[in-house]
Amino acid sequence: MRNHRAAELAVQRARYEADRAERAFTNVDPDNRLVARSLESRGETKLAQLADAEAALATAQVTTAPAPEQNALRALAADLPRLRDSPTTSHRDRKRLLRSLIADITLLPAVDDDSVRIGVRWHTGATDELTALRHGPGRTPAGALELVRRYGATHTSEQLAERLNATGLLAGKGKPFTAGAVARVRDAYKIWAPRTVAIQDGEVSVKHTAAQLGIPASAVYNWLVKGQVSARRAPGGRWCIPGTPQRRRSTGTKSPSRSASSRPTSLPTGTPDRTRLTMTITADRVMTW
DSSP states (O other), X not given: OHHHHHHHHHHHHHHHHHHHHHHHHHTSOTTOHHHHHHHHHHHHHHHHHHHHHHHHHHHHHHHSOOOOOHHHHHHHHHTHHHHHHOXXXXXXXXXXXXXXXXXXXXXXXXXXXXXXXXXXEETTSOEEEEEEEOOSTTOOOHHHHHHHHHHTTTSOHHHHHHHHHHTTOOOTTSSOOOHHHHHHHHHHHTOOOOOOOOOOTTEEOHHHHHHHHTSOHHHHHHHHHTTOSOOXXXXXXXXXXXXXXXXXXXXXXXXXXXXXXXXOSSOOOOOTTOOOOEEEEETTEEEEO
């Protein structure tokens, strides 16, 4: 089929060049014999190329394999899924297979934002319409979002992922739900996790840490995000910092008030795996974890 089409295009191009050379020879001034002789020679060359192209087209038409019988075509159509999914079929052959069957595809307006309508026109002239879910960021199915909202306040992200997968619902990209995927849905739609006792023995919260240090809680969150303070993330997303803050005061020295001069002037220099952090608040007050 491809060789046949290429031979037809070659004949069309050679015929155009031959016609162009003939028009140039017809319009030349007969008194200008040198130019006329040159154009005549050029026209003969183009005619020879046209004859060669027509001979190549005739050869391609003779060697083209005949169309298979109707029963063979039906058997091949029934075997197309296995042929496409075969590991020996390359991606290039799969694309050629689709092009030989489908004339064009049209995206149609959908009734909602979570689905898309696809119009398919086959080479036979038949048409079909398909409806598919629209996958991608922020495209959590409505059923999954409803379930997360219903049980979000009483179930952890791990429990919700198990429930969603048990019902056969998929995430926005068509994959099974995980605890992380459920957590991202919570963050996107402001669905809070159950308020459980996340703080264990030997741990302190961000609010308590900020109060003990006399600094804003945002500074502690900044350290946690950068990994400068070792901490644990509870199932509900709450930060739990190991160690109990203890205030040490110098003997015989009165502790100064919490003012701008008593706040830390630099970020801690620890690493993510550091379990102890020492920060000098003032010359006579030290906080150790």
